[in-house]
Amino acid sequence: MGAGHAHALYQHGHSTVHRMGPEAKLAAGFASVVAIATTPREAVWAFALHAAVLAAVVTAAELPPRFVLRRLAIVLPFVAFAFTIPFVAGGEEVTVLGVGLSRDGLWGTWNVLAKAVLGASVSIVVAGTTEEARIFKGLERLRVPVAITLIATFMLRYLTLIADELRRTRVAMRARGYAPRWLWEARPVASAAGAVFVRSYERGERVHAAMLARGFTGTMPELDTRTATRADWLRGATVAGVVAATALAAAVTT
Amino acid sequence: MHAPDGFLNAGTAVATGAISAGAIGVGLRQAREQLADRQVPLAGISAAFIFAAQMFNFPVAAGTTGHLLGGALAAILLGPAVGSVVVAVVVIVQALLFADGGVSALGYNVLNMAVVTAFGGYAVFRGLLRLLPRTATGVVFASGIAAGVSVVLSATAFSLEWLFGATFPVPFDTVFGAMVGVHLLIGIGEGVLTGLTVGAVLAARPDLVAGVHDLDRVALRDRASIGMRGFLLAGALVALLLATVVSQFAAPAPDGLERVAEDTGIAEVARDHALADAPFADYATHGLRNESLSLAVAGTAGVVITLAVGAGLVAAVRRGRGRGRASEGEHEHGPARAGVG
Incomplete structure (x- = not known):
């Protein structure tokens, strides 16, 4: 079954991000997604900063940008849906090209688009740099x-x-x-x-x-003993910290 | 239905996360005995089946296709406890590895797609089995209707969450109407496919359908042959019935013109609603025709879902207690199984 594991979700590599302990990577990813999801939508600059941080991580992970973009196609149904929001939403209207659109609805479109794309990108980076078995090992170490x-x-x-x-x-x-x-x-x-x-x-x-x-007792033998090091946690905390600080700053200023 | 990150507000995400964790926790506890034994690889491979079934297209009309959601199917085939855990795992892995659905949206995605469909669908299934003849035909119809209803319950659950966690101004009425309307149609497909799939498993290996573990195997062999059109007709009738029940709530709606004005948002523009301080997102109640009526609909829907999920949980717990006796029956088929493998 060895060959079956190398599926399209994972991109083989030896970057810093690839080598990070899975539990630190997952924790950082989860914290970043939560921060992105709670960033107020009016703070457009904050989303630009989130995107910049993500781009930096993608570069550090040596993931081909085309790989990330291709996999982002999964959010397309929601993107299509997001573009209908200004037409069905109520509230104050603005006229764009002669069509009356809901102002709040337009913000809604932006909100869904930005958060769906950024959130999915985080998952893609984590899954793209971690073998599936290590992801589940990491989850286990995070008490799942x-x-x-x-x-x-x-x-x-x-x-x-x-x-x-x-x-x-x-x-x-x-x-x-x-x-x-x-x-x-x-x-x-x-x-x-x-x-x-x-x-x-x-x-x-x-x-x-x-x-x-073959002697199965209910738990899988621990083959992967590489746990996250202090440096791994520090790297994860840095990335998640920047994203969280941006989200916090955005919340304070809007 | 795989909602992305930030689709509902943070409070709703946390609250639904707590509910989902609790319900899946109960499922895990009840399934522990089975999972500790032979069912871990089995549950995993069944999860792969549910995941794969979601990628498998079936014809709907004039060549367009749809796919299964599988929550009720998993609960009926594997039992509510293992079924709910399996579907939750599918949803979690889809978010984490396939970026399908947000990781921070897992609370409501697991609640809508795993907890409500599996526990709610199973409760409806067992309820229907009391009314329908306890034969293969009865089980097929009960599974089909339960699966269809589970999809509608799931859509209703999402609408209710919208009432609390809306992130843009589309009123509850519109979301509820659109979600339930669309999912009534999806539910027909889900019901037909689930019913027939359960029927096929029942014909080959009745011992694998956990939802009928306590039914008489001899009676289960009794199947009346019903044409596909008849089955579809029955499904459409049930959907119509549901639609009538739902629309009853909206019966005292304003006249047509006013209704159109409401729907197109004209009347909403200048409206100042009275619920600014209520514990609901401003957006979801923004521009409701009649706050008390809509909240009554929402309240009723909430009660129905809670009852269904609660009944499913109770059924799961009861099954867990009764397993000592039930498992003896299951093992009768041990030799036959080895022969097939």
Whole structure:
């Protein structure tokens, strides 16, 4: 299964950000996201500063900007939604190109856009510089229940496999002439999903039996003993501190 | 529905975070026994299935496609405790690794997409099983309706959170109407697909459907053949019923013109509302036609969701207590399972 781990979320590298202990990186990321989310929307300069800090971290992490931008496409549905806000929102109106738009709604669009893009970027940087197993190890060290991190580990490990299984059944059905267009033609799709669930469940049982045979006791052995050093925590605190200070300054001045 | 960072205000994010953590905590406690044993890899791979099912498109109309949300499906197949934990993990990983949904928005995203759908959906499912015949057909219909209702409950929960944590001036009425309206349609698709998927699992491995652990296996084999159109018709009828119930609250609405004026925001411009000091975001109550009516709708919706989630939690706890006896029944199928693997 070794090859399955190198998925598109993670960019291999040896930068300072890559080498940081996962718990320090996650804590810094979480603190930064909270600070970004609570920055008052009127303080446009603060968001520019947040973006600058993020750009600096992306550079330090040696992540290709195209990788970050491509993955940011995930926020597009909400961007599209954000542009409808000024049309449906109430309150004071301003006229833009002859169309009456809500002033508060325009601020709402900006608010959703800026925070969605910046918040997602933080997740992308953390996931892009940390192997999935280390992310869950980091979460565990941050006192997230082991059951949650273990389920997440298994889920990610088998996700591509199960998704592929679903895709293959779909291809097989299409090859036999099944081309549904309406909801009432969905029965074979649902039957296939049911069959894949049964297979997934049975796979889970087999995997567990195999793990027991290899001496599984309920916890995963600690392979990654690299914990965050004092320097790691300091780096994380610096980044999160700058973002938080910006947010605080923005809150005070607006 | 994967809301991004800062979509609702900080207070709402913290409050929903506390509620979600509490509910998932109960799920974890109840699932501990199962998770400590064989179900950790099993829950993980089931989570992968739910995640994958969300990427799997099914036809809706004229070639357009939609996808499953899977909260009720997980609760029915895996039981409410493991189901809620599994869907919560899916939502958390989507935010953390896939940047889908904000990390600081996890409180309300987990609440809407995992807690409300899994516990609420399961409560509706078990409630319906009391009314419907305890056969495969009954279970399929109960799962379908429960899944459809769970999606509407989820949309309603979001609207309620909007009432407290709005970040731009779209009134509660508009959000509630739009969210519930759209999700009634999504709910039909979710219901049909969930019902049929549960039916398919029930036909192959009835012992894997945790939601019917206490039903008679022989009776479960009894399935009337119902055409897909009939099933869809039933789904549409239930949606219509729900829509009627919802619209009843809005019955004493002002006349058409005034209504249009309200909807387009004309009447809102000069309005000074009386709830400036109420514990709701100014925005969400901004320009309501009738504050007391809207708050009554919100209150009723809140009670319904709380009851549904509460009933689901109780069901989860009860299942946990009764597992000693139930697990004996499950193990009957041990040899057969080994044979299939």
